[in-house]
Amino acid sequence: MNENDERLIRCFAAVFPDLSAQQIRNTSAETSDWNSLAAVTLVTLIEEEFGISIGMLDLAELDSFSAFERYVSAKCAAVQAER
Amino acid sequence: MNLIDALETLKNPVKEDAASFSVHLACGFTPLHIETFLCAQLRKLLPLRDIDVSMGIYGDFQGNLERAASTKCHAGAVIIEWQDLDSRLGIRNLGGWREKDLGDIVRCAGRKLETMEQTLRIVAEAAPTALCFPTLPLPPLFFTTRTQASELELELRKMVADAQRRLAALPNVHVVSSQAIDEKSPIADRMDVQSEILAGFPYKVKHASIIAESLAALIQPRSPKKGLITDLDDTLWSGLVGEVGSAAVSWHLEEGSHIHGLFQQFLASLASSGALIGIASKNDPQTVESALDRKDLLLAKENVFPVAVSWAPKSESVREILKVWNVGVDSVVFVDDSPLEVAEVKSAFPEMECIVFPRSDYQAFWRLLQTLRDMFGKPHTSEEDALRSQSIRHAGEFRERLAHANGDSEKFLANVDASITFALQKTVNDRRAFELINKTNQFNLNGKRLTESDWLSRMNDPATVFVGVNYQDKFGALGKIAVLLGRKEGRAFTVDCWVMSCRAFSRRIECACLMFLFEYLNVDSVALNYKRTTRNGYLQEFLTKLLETDAAEGCVITREEFQKRCPHLSHQVIIDE
16 A cells, blocks of 8 residues: 555545445445535545645546545646656 | 544544534535534534534525524524625625626625624524624725725625624624634635635635634633733843842833833733732842832732742742632643743643743744733623632631631631622623633532533523522622522422632631522522532532531432531621522
């Protein structure tokens, strides 16, 4: 597990407190507690945690843990490259 | 608080039998993170309560206020934004910003404010209510540049300020200070335009957190500190009085010692609102006496008691002052310019706030004043605040005379012209009684703390018997020094809360209270909802004497037992129904 993964799991765990780390990896928009409020809260938590800004318009594509994982990795890499 | 910290705070389970604490949050936007933050902040302030925040409907601010008025809850939290006064003051509605619309926008906002104010008065009658008026920047609708304030903008702000002023004067309303929000949250970092347009939530997360924290602090304020002990040299004044003499110590602009004058002025302000001010100094007592006699001192000598001056370690002087004040160590602040002295006092009293006076750092001094104001600040002042310092002096004199009564305390107590007034009228807005009930001192029946809403519901309950006790004797008036809440069922009385200020000890007032219950309420037994706490030692001792055994939880005193064991009482009793 890389460092980003751990931080992302912490964010997901705050929104889905009943899920294990393994279950969190498999979460998607199909998960029962995944609703618009959960999605907005997740976005805010991830923005806080990684210091990145997520466009609300990107939200439609961020529909699973793995989608967030890819998005965050790309954003962090872009921020690093800018530095 | 970050959002993740808030969510994690809320994940911690509350005790199954925790009493609920319900708050109705009224705002016109989607509450989203505000609700999470408010809930988490209240959980931190009320760890033993099960916090429940209820909300209204998006876009219906007035309706949500009316729902708050009709919902039974422990407290209300109301957040007003510009768009709640007129939708054209927001950015989610397109209603026209033409020059000719502006006057109408301001007039509509004024009418909305009036309606809102009327509803808020009803909301606040039912439960204590914390209010936050607009904190977001106004949209750029006025025709002036943003640097120039237009007349209409100022008119709008004046209407809001007037409404705040009127509401802040109500007993159950607490208005969030816009200055406090300005200090913590730069105005340019408050509004989240994207979130407002796409999700209907107008705040950036940090700003939401600050607003929720402010509302929670007004719903459940922390207990203010009671006393401040200050050093003298290079703290209350500039210079070492023992070296330069009493005429040469200074606190004026011309001598470059102005911050010491400001500090004196601040301490005088604290004293006038009921804080105790004491002095602990390593000096020669006579030299200090002559400096404290200076007429240009901004802190009047009579506002300071006691003055502990000696060459002993500072912690000994502090101990002496604490003994006279008879207050908890954690309710006192110690200020001294010497980090060494501060460390010495801190090591003797780890629970005390000990602060270094920053004599050469003006900004740090400014922060010190702000910190002290937050530590000592209280929502209201009462008549007793003005009496406190004087009555502590009198209490000292009383104790000294009693100790020197050569074993004839009966004779001494019979000759102090003591008079006790028992007031039975329930006044919801009796701030002093509410303050007393929440004292965790040596004479607190069970240490149970009441929130403002618990207090309101007790006072509004017809079954509650309220007894407020005022005392005075020839040494002076102590003001309202005890409060008792209970219920009468037939010929039995149950005391739920009973707290007495430590200034009133040694006067047999506690016996007079029980006598009053037996005689005036005509009951045969008094059950005490008593619980031993780490602090109520004086009460434990009193009950042990009265019951002739260790007091147990829920102990009962019968009329016969009381009559047999009650010492002679020579107070004049006045009953104010």
